[in-house]
Amino acid sequence: MQDSPCPIVVQDLTMAYGSNLIQRDLNFSVPRNAIFIIMGGSGCGKSTLLRHLTGLMAPARGRVLLDGTDYWQAPEDHRTAMRRHIGVLFQSGALLSSLTLAQNVALPLREHSDLNRRQIDELVELKLALVGLAGYGNFYPSQISGGMRKRAGLARAMALDPQILFFDEPSAGLDPLSARRLDDLILQLRESLGATIVVVTHELASIFAIGSDSIFLDPHSKTLIAQGPPAWLRDHSDQPLVRAFLTRGAASSPPTGEF
Ligand SMILES: Nc1ncnc2c1ncn2[C@@H]1O[C@H](COP(=O)(O)OP(=O)(O)OP(=O)(O)O)[C@@H](O)[C@H]1O
Secondary structure, X not given: OOOOOOOEEEEEEEEEEOOEEEEEEEEEEEOOOOEEEEEEOOOOOHHHHHXXXXXXXXXXXXXXXXXXXXXXXXXXXXXHHHHOXXXXXXXXXXXXXXOOHHXXXXXXXXXXXXXXXXXXXXXXXXXXXXXXXXXXXOOOHHHOOHHHHHHHHHHHHOOOOOOEEEEEOOOOOOOHHHHHHHHHHHHHHHHHHOOEEEEEOOOHHHHHHHOOEEEEEEOXXXXXXXXXXXHHHHHHOOOHHHHHHHOOOOOOOOOOOOO
16 A cells, blocks of 8 residues: 555546536546645535545546555455545544543444454554543543544544545634644644645635645536645636635635635
């Protein structure tokens, strides 16, 4: 799983819910160790794309290659193995409220590893420490702040040491300071784990703070209209909509309703 320079390659991907076309003909690669941002206005299909990249939804057309293997053409046992190399932090954080943080983080280890109880406990402690939650293992999700819940969700997403981490709107619902801390944590994890990270977000501060590469999905033409480092796109994209998005409308004003 460590060989290809781009752990995710998307080729001619068309996404649809039944006859409802969401995006078509997407082509892009996510370089190893990138923090890759998926951008675009509301409803353009960012979360839907994330579902395709994480094996939750099959393409209407085209391919998603994970470390060179066409995910949807692979046999089921191979797909299961591929999914173990992926960690996902959903928008809601998706912690189980009836379990403590430690039990939440232990879940994937119980389900997908042969580790014994003591080994799992040790790993859980390590993962919680990695996200700044050492000592909070016995707390329930309702007893901690929103930012801490996100970090606990992140510890769970990292439980199986994934090589690729996906985040859906990580800073949604966080105050600016907690959002900034989460950005710092994402940067730190990229360094310490050598992971490749894919983030759906429209928080401009986050996009510029952490994004090394990005794509922009257009809801009108229903395809990808820009790709590159976010700051470069802000300053050089030939797409007014992309420059406007990345400058909160200061660079040029797209027609009303574009977003
Ligand atoms: N399960 C589903 N069944 C049918 N249509 C869906 C489903 N999920 C999303 N859609 C539709 O697909 C389109 C894209 O949705 P998606 O959530 O991927 O967009 P998004 O860019 O992530 O939006 P936002 O920024 O508002 O979260 C929307 O029009 C949405 O209504």
